[in-house]
Amino acid sequence: MAYAFLRGEFVPLEEANISIMTHGFLYGTAVFEGIRAYWSKDDNQLYIFRAKEHYERMANSCRIMRMARKYSVDEMVELTRKLLEMNGKKNDAYLRPVVYKSSQVVGVKLTGLEDDFLLFATDMGNYLEVSKGLKVRVTSWKHVSDNSIPMRCKVNGAYANAALIKTEALDDGYDEAIVLTDDGHVSEGSAENIFLVRNGVLVTPPETDDILPGITRDTVITLAREELGIPVEIRRIDRTELYIAEEAFFCGTGAQIAPIAEIDYRPIGDGSIGPITQKIQELYFQVVRGQVAAYKNWCTPVF
Numbered sequence: 001m002a003y004a005f006l007r008g009e010f011v012p013l014e015e016a017n018i019s020i021m022t023h024g025f026l027y028g029t030a031v032f033e034g035i036r037a038y039w040s041k042d043d044n045q046l047y048i049f050r051a052k053e054h055y056e057r058m059a060n061s062c063r064i065m066r067m068a069r070k071y072s073v074d075e076m077v078e079l080t081r082k083l084l085e086m087n088g089k090k091n092d093a094y095l096r097p098v099v100y101k102s103s104q105v106v107g108v109k110l111t112g113l114e115d116d117f118l119l120f121a122t123d124m125g126n127y128l129e130v131s132k133g134l135k136v137r138v139t140s141w142k143h144v145s146d147n148s149i150p151m152r153c154k155v156n157g158a159y160a161n162a163a164l165i166k167t168e169a170l171d172d173g174y175d176e177a178i179v180l181t182d183d184g185h186v187s188e189g190s191a192e193n194i195f196l197v198r199n200g201v202l203v204t205p206p207e208t209d210d211i212l213p214g215i216t217r218d219t220v221i222t223l224a225r226e227e228l229g230i231p232v233e234i235r236r237i238d239r240t241e242l243y244i245a246e247e248a249f250f251c252g253t254g255a256q257i258a259p260i261a262e263i264d265y266r267p268i269g270d271g272s273i274g275p276i277t278q279k280i281q282e283l284y285f286q287v288v289r290g291q292v293a294a295y296k297n298w299c300t301p302v303f
Contacts, residue, residue: 003086004120005079008070010086013120023113024100028157031061034253035095036124037084037302040289046089047299049253049288051077053215058099061153066110067099070117077300079119084302087121094124094254098156127254128176128192130281133261133273134250136189138239139165139177143187143210151187151210159191166190176250178242178263181209186237192255193217197247197276202232209236216251216284219298223283227294230276242266247274249281257281 004016024030033054039046055073062069071079080095087093102116128134141164144151149158169177169190178194179187186205188194193214196203202224207213224230242248248260248268257280259273268274273281286292290299 002121003083004118005083006118007116010083016118016120018102018118019104021104021106022100023103023105024098024156026106027101027108028155028160029065029110029113030098030100030156031058031065031067031154032096032098032156033058033154035080035097036253036256036288037089037093037095037121038288038290038299039089039091040291043290045290046084046093046302047288047290048077048080048084048095048302049300050215050219050298051080051300053218054253055097057154057213057215058097061155062099062115064150064153065155067101067115069099070115076117076119081300081302083119083121089121089302091123092125093121095119095121100156124254126256126258127252128250128256128258130256130258133259133268133271134175135173135262136176136178136260137169137172137174137264138242139168139179139190141165141168141177141179143179143181145182145210146208152207152213154212162190176258176260180239184239185209186239186242187211189250189252189255192250192252192258194260195220195249195251196237196241196245197274198241198245200231200246200276202230202276203237203241204232204234205237206234214252216253216256219284219287220251220257220280223287223295224280227283227292228276228279230280245269247277249277257284
């Protein structure tokens with residue numbers, strides 16, 4: 001039997017329901033995380049990847065959205081571990097924790113409402129293709145900005161913007177889209193951070209360009225600098241830099257490390273997975289399964 005965590009207890013997943021009058025459902029007044037757990041055949045163990053960092057980011061999202069957390073970061077990590085243990089997961093899994101305005105009331109506001117926490121786990125394969133390069137376009141949609149719905153906060157309602165961006169790309173025959181800031185600089189994908197390779201240097205936009213401060217983005221920066229000796233620049237990126245990059249890839253908990261082969265009909269490099277992207281991807285998949293001792297502390301064992 002599969003379980004979820006709702007209203008302070010573990011319940012069968014099919015019974016984990018909320019009212020249609022729940023404020024978080026009506027207005028998107030909720031914040032969430034996407035967390036992956038990876039099965040290691042070598043260790044016969046399921047590892048939750050960077051659980052603490054995800055819940056620390058959720059705590060920041062709660063501050064921005066004026067939500068009171070019922071559980072500490074460590075308590076949420078333990079609830080996540082316990083849920084996977086109860087579900088007997090011995091394969092890769094995806095977790096969705098949500099803090100939401102649980103009051104059943106009509107009216108747009110953030111104050112004077114109750115907050116609650118829920119969590120469920122599901123199976124999830126590759127959100128984006130990771131074995132071949134993606135065909136990508138720059139979207140016509142504008143990105144939400146820090147003075148509208150802050151992108152450093154994972155607000156459920158903000159992902160209507162991501163859905164419009166991704167759907168336009170899919171309808172036009174692309175795999176994914178890239179979003180620009182209001183002044184025309186590269187921000188991110190519909191729900192992923194982005195890296196370019198320019199003259200052997202990894203380049204990624206700063207947090208101030210309306211990006212989510214990604215856990216995977218931080219992982220890539222750390223691994224590139226500490227393990228692979230690849231220099232990293234965090235700076236603004238012009239749109240035309242996309243077209244002359246040697247390599248490019250998306251990254252995120254869902255996306256993992258997803259190479260980009262083409263942007264706006266222009267091949268990136270030779271149109272295949274570049275050598276730096278390949279090295280980062282290979283190392284990343286070793287790290288998340290607990291195979292690299294230096295980063296084993298990022299992996300929380302379930303069993």
